[in-house]
Amino acid sequence: MKAATIRRFQTVHTWTGLLAGFALFVAFYAGALTVFHDEIAAWQNPPWRAAPDARVSVNALIESLLAHHPETRDDFGIVLPGGGNGAPYAFWQGRDGARFATASQMGAPASDAGSGSLADFVYALHDSLGLPVVGLYLMGIVSVLYGLALVSGFLIHLPQLLGDLFALRAGRNLKRLWQDAHNAIGVLSLPFHVIFALTGAIFCLFAATLLALNTVSFDGKLSGLFAQAVATAPATKANGTTSVMLSPDQLIARARVAALVKGVSSFDPDYLHFVHYGDRNAVAEVRGLSQHTLGTYGTVALSARDGGVLAAHVGNGQDANGISWSALYALHFGSFGGNTVRWLYFVLGLAGAFLFYSGNLLWVESRRKRRHADQPLRTRVMARATVGVCIGTCLGISGAFGAALACAHSGIDAAMVQRATCYGLFFIACAWAFARPAARAATELLGATAVLTIAVAVADLLANASHWMQPWTPATRAVLAVDLTGIALGLVFARLARAALRRGRDGDPNSVWALPAPIASPTD
Known part of the structure; x- marks a missing residue:
C-alpha cells in the first residue's frame, strides 16, 4: 500500500474515532453493564425488597386493566415478572401514545416503562446516551462512523497485522506501550466490533430506514407490509x-x-x-x-x-x-451462549471503552511538544475533555447505583434521583477536569470513582447481611455477583488512579499528564 494511501486512512481513522469516541465510550461502558441487565434489576429490587405490585398475579393485573380501561380489550400486552421486572405491568396504545401501568398505577398510567429501573436507565445510556429519540438517531450516526473507523484502522494495520497482535513493548516509551495496547485490543476484538457497529447502526437507524424506503420504494405501503411480514x-x-x-x-x-x-x-x-x-x-x-x-x-x-x-x-x-x-x-x-458468553461480552465492552479512551490519549501524545513545558491548547483541551467525559461517565453511573440503593431503602421513586445523580456527577467531573491540571484531575476523579463504586457495593453487602445466611436463590446469587463485580471495578479504578499519580510524578515533565512542579519557596 502506498504511503499516501496509508496516511489518508490514518486521517480517516483518527477523525472518525475522535468524533465518535466520546459517545462510544459511554455506549461501551454502559453496554458492558447492560449485558447483566437482569442481574442489575434483581440487585435493585431483590425479592426481600419487592414492591406490593410484585405479589399481584398476571390474571389480576389483566382484570384491573380491563376494569379501568375497557377500550384496551382489543389490543394490549403484559410484561411478565422476572427477567429483571419486579412486578408485571400492562402496555397499550392510548390516545396520547404508549401507556404502561402496574396494578397500582391503573388510575394514572405512565408514558414510559420502568422509569425507576436502574437497569433500564443504564440500558438507555448505552442505547441513546439517555436522550430520548434524538439520542437514538445520534448513536446510529455514531455507529456508522464507528464502522468507518474500524475499516480504516484495519487497512492501516493490515501490513503488520501479526506484529501488532502480539507486540506489547513495556518500557519508558509510554506512547509506544499505549499504541501497542490499542492495536492489540483492536485487532483481537475486531470481529466483535464489526458486529457491534453493524447491529448498532441497524437498531438505531431502523425506523429512519423504513421511513425512507416507504417513501422512495414502496409508495407508502411499507408499514402495512412490514407489520404483516413480522x-x-x-x-x-x-x-x-x-x-x-x-x-x-x-x-x-x-x-x-x-x-x-x-x-x-x-x-x-x-x-x-x-x-x-x-x-x-x-x-x-x-x-x-x-x-x-x-x-x-x-x-x-x-x-x-x-x-x-x-x-x-x-x-x-x-x-x-x-x-x-x-x-x-x-x-x-451476547444472549445466545449462557453466562460464559455474557462474561466475554462484559470484558469486550470494557475493552472497547478502553479502546476509545486510549485512542484519545494517543492523539494527545502525537501532538504534544516533546521539549516544551507549555503544551498546545488543543492537546490540553482534548486531554481534559477525555478525563472529564470518560471518567465522569464511570463516576456518574456509580452514582446512579448509589442513588438507586438509597431510594430502595428509603421507599423513594428512584427515577429522577438516579438520573439527576448520574448527570450531575458527570457534569461536575467535566467541570473539575477543566478547572484542574489534567493529571491531577484524572487522579482525583479516578480515586473518587473507586471510592464511590466500592462504597456502594460494600453498603449493599452489609444491608443484605441477614439474607446471605438464608437459603440461596438465583436472585441472591445475582445480587452478590453485582456487589462483588462492583468491588472489583472499584479496585481497578483505584489501580488506575495510582498509575495516573505515578506517571504525573515520575513521567515526562513536559507531558500534559505531568503534575505541576511545586513552587519553590524564597528560602530555597
Missing part, C-alpha cells in the same frame, strides 16, 4: 361472541409445549400480547427467550379461548424475518 399470528376479526379465556399460566404452559415440539427445550416467556380479549376469536401471543441458540427470541401464537396453536415462530419454526432479527439482537447483547 407478525406471528394471522390477522383475525372479533366474532362478537363472549368466551372465557384461558389463564396466563395455562397459555404459557401451552406455549412451552409448542416450543418443545419445535426442538426448543428452554423457552422462557417474558411477554404476552392479547388481541380481542374475551372474544371467541381472541388470540394470545407468548414471546419468550431461548438459551443456547442464535435465534434467541421466539413467539408462539395461541387461541386465547382453548389454547390451540396458531403459529410457532421458535427454533426451527422461525421464518427468515424472525431468525434474522433475533440473531442480530443475540449477537449484539
